[in-house]
Amino acid sequence: MKNRLLKSAMVTGASSGIGEAYTRLLASLGYDLIIVARRKDRLVSIAREMQDKYGVSVTVLQGNLCSEKDVSTIEEIVLDTADLSVLINNAGFGTLGPFVDVDISKSLNMIALHVTAPTRLVKAALPGMLARREGIIVNVASVAPFLPVSGNVIYNGTKSYLIAFSECLQLEVESAGIRVQALCPGFTRTGFHSVDEYKSVDFSTIPTFMWMPAEKVVEQSWQALRRKKVVFIPGFINRMTCTIFSGLFKYLARKRSATKDQP
Ligand SMILES: NC(=O)c1ccc[n+]([C@@H]2O[C@H](COP(=O)([O-])OP(=O)(O)OC[C@H]3O[C@@H](n4cnc5c(N)ncnc54)[C@H](OP(=O)(O)O)[C@@H]3O)[C@@H](O)[C@H]2O)c1
Numbered sequence: 585m586k587n588r589l590l591k592s593a594m595v596t597g598a599s600s601g602i603g604e605a606y607t608r609l610l611a612s613l614g615y616d617l618i619i620v621a622r623r624k625d626r627l628v629s630i631a632r633e634m635q636d637k638y639g640v641s642v643t644v645l646q647g648n649l650c651s652e653k654d655v656s657t658i659e660e661i662v663l664d665t666a667d668l669s670v671l672i673n674n675a676g677f678g679t680l681g682p683f684v685d686v687d688i689s690k691s692l693n694m695i696a697l698h699v700t701a702p703t704r705l706v707k708a709a710l711p712g713m714l715a716r717r718e719g720i721i722v723n724v725a726s727v728a729p730f731l732p733v734s735g736n737v738i739y740n741g742t743k744s745y746l747i748a749f750s751e752c753l754q755l756e757v758e759s760a761g762i763r764v765q766a767l768c769p770g771f772t773r774t775g776f777h778s779v780d781e782y783k784s785v786d787f788s789t790i791p792t793f794m795w796m797p798a799e800k801v802v803e804q805s806w807q808a809l810r811r812k813k814v815v816f817i818p819g820f821i822n823r824m825t826c827t828i829f830s831g832l833f834k835y836l837a838r839k840r841s842a843t844k845d846q847p
Contacts, residue, residue, distance in 0.1 A: 589614040592668045594709075596649060596701070597675030599626035601774025602724060602767075605798040606672045607634065609806060615670060616641040620658060622648050649675050649701040650693040662708035669716075671709045673702035673746075674724040680781050683737035691738045698742035703749070710757070719762040720809055723750050727770045727817060730826040731833045743768075747815055754814045766815045767805045770822035771795045793821060 593610045597603035598619035607619055611634035619627050624646040631642035645661065647654035662668060676698055679686050702723055713719030728736055729744040750766035757764065771794045777787050796819045804818040817823045 590616075590667065591670075592616045592618060592665050593670035593672065594618040594620065594662060594665070594668060594705070595672040595674060596620045596705070597724075598630065599623045601776060602769065602772060602798045602801055603672065603674040604630060605802040606674060606722075606805075608799075609802050610670060610672075611638045611640050611642070614638065614640060616643075616667075618643045618645060618661065618665065618668075620645045620647055620649070621675065622646065650696040652696075655696075655701050655704055659704050659708045662705055663711075666712060668709055668712055669718060670720045670722075671705060672722045672724070673705060674722070675701070676724060676776075677779070678736075678739055678776060678781065680785065681735055686738070694738050694742055698739075699745050702746065706749075706753070710762075713762050714757065714760050717761045719757075721750075721753070721762065721764045722805060722809070723764070723766050725750075725766045725768045727768050727822055727826055730768070730817075730830040732837045733833070751814055763809050763812060764814060765805065765809055767801070768815060768817045768822075768826075769796065769801045770817070770819060770825065772798055772801050774798050794825075796822075 593615040595603050595607045595610065595617065598607045599621035603621070607617060607630060611617060617631075617634065617640060619631060619642060621627055624644065627644040627646065631644050634640055634642050645658060647658055649655055649658070662671070677694065679690050679694065683691070706721055709719065709721065723746040725743040725746040726739070728740045729747055732740060747766040747768065750764045754764040771790055773795050777785070801818045805816060808816040817826055
């Protein structure tokens with residue numbers, strides 16, 4: 585059992601995947617935790633395991649971060665947590681198909697989850713972090729904004745927001761010793777692709793070398809914070825893909841729309 589740090593961390597979307605991996609890492613480092621998601625049974629079982637293994641305290645918050653009421657409650661808890669040193673804004677989901685065909689309620693929920701909730705939780709966490717002159721904020725974005733494709737409009741848009749938000753926020757809080765990271769994973773083995781939304785998609789066609797385990801993504805994200813990487817793409821293959829293809833994807837997207845504009 586490790587010594588407790590007497591510092592707290594909040595992880596959203598802690599019930600699986602990258603959020604669960606971040607929860608496990610932070611517990612192993614001695615942080616007391618506040619973990620948020622909708623599936624309470626999974627949160628409770630992770631909390632029990634972390635308490636037993638690392639002797640940290642884990643508060644389970646069952647909440648839907650698309651709900652204004654639930655976000656307000658969680659925001660209050662952030663404001664009341666005087667020693668909140670780490671905030672991992674991770675909860676997220678994907679949709680399938682062109683923007684015009686996606687149910688508008690799904691698009692609005694995605695904006696609430698990927699944009700509104702992280703913005704509000706950061707705003708609530710910052711006064712304490714600024715006063716203590718320390719803090720870590722990780723906003724889980726994606727490589728998607730580097731590789732614009734059709735069928736990913738709101739996901740791309742909301743994850744682009746998280747990248748731009750993190751970059752500008754870092755400029756404002758750097759002198760106070762606060763580190764901000766937009767974590768931009770590529771294909772990661774989590775629950776993300778096993779939902780009903782994607783049941784018609786065969787992800788086994790994605791080559792094995794393109795996938796990373798969530799634990800590796802999180803380990804690299806944490807190390808990158810020490811190197812003060814603000815926009816961080818985990819994995820050599822993902823970094824290479826973005827470097828080589830980002831310009832090409834953006835060029836093709838613009839060229840295609842310019843061609844369509846011609847009379
Ligand atoms: N996996 C990838 O290939 C990949 C690639 C790039 C970026 N990402 C990003 O990584 C982040 C984590 O996803 P993941 O890959 O770890 O997938 P995951 O295993 O499906 O985890 C998503 C987490 O978000 C939570 N969540 C979803 N909707 C929520 C809501 N309305 N309120 C509260 N919590 C909610 C889920 O918990 P509950 O269902 O219990 O609420 C779950 O804990 C997401 O932001 C995703 O966009 C993933």
